[in-house]
Amino acid sequence: MVTPSSDSDLTRIMLGVNESSIKGYPHASISSKSAFDWTLKKIIRSNTTGFKLLFLHVQVPDEDAFDEVDSIYASPEDFKDASHKDKIRGSHLLEYFVKRSHEIGVACEAWIKKGDPKEVICHEVKRVQPDLLVLGNRGLGPFQRVFVGTVSEFCVKHCECPVVTIKRSADETPLDPVDD
């Protein structure tokens, strides 16, 4: 890949990405895709060599794991196995973003972390120090937000870098706006 400027010269944009709650594995959520498309179209534009994209996917430890047939832990090996499955799942999600970035010619990096998304994102911002954090947002009303909580609101308040949240367009919003 052509990189005329050193990494520190590039504008480094971090994107928090997650799985779709309706389309299932390994599709990216509508709001993650919206945030990615907005960044490409409105910020990077034709200047593909001036930016580097940093894709962070935070996996929430699955509290319902014991309900799933394939997640019964009978030996220490089973834990390793579950962790391995999570990694594959996450890497398939990131593959979508990395593949598209490479096709366009934008430098990128992608990685997976486990934990509470809002806290992990703020922690990674502190560690990686991007110039901008772009997050997708489902555009929920105040009533829905109370129950769902929004990662983006927390990050706007607490992350140590400029943060922009991108709402889904109206025609991409599912019937139940909590879906994504």
Add this chain to the structure above:
Amino acid sequence: MVTPSSDSDLTRIMLGVNESSIKGYPHASISSKSAFDWTLKKIIRSNTTGFKLLFLHVQVPDEDAFDEVDSIYASPEDFKDASHKDKIRGSHLLEYFVKRSHEIGVACEAWIKKGDPKEVICHEVKRVQPDLLVLGNRGLGPFQRVFVGTVSEFCVKHCECPVVTIKRSADETPLDPVDD
């Protein structure tokens, strides 16, 4: 100016700018300058023909006007005169941003509105529909925010476009962080 693409093809970034509270007329506030510099350095970069900057300066109607010697209204003409003075003051502020944009070669527009900054900014976003709103922010702690209020927090919540707020760097922050 070279504009290879039509206006609707450009990424239109609105910047809310205001006067410095310590340096006085006609200096731009530290946070307005930080927001402008960040936009040039991190977003526009060398791609000067891909963007258009929209500078909005909101003038707050001066409630203390009667305390100022040169603002005693004795006839209807005096009101016109005061309004004229405000316009000149505002245009000098905008001149700084327009001049720098022209030097760099970025298309721009600038205008003045009167009213409550947070409400006027949201109203202008609705009317002008920029792709991104960039606002400076003094980076006040929760204690100071209670008394000062922040325009940017309101805009992040209520403006109908993506909003990013840029804090001043630590070395640019005056002794009293409420100053700007």
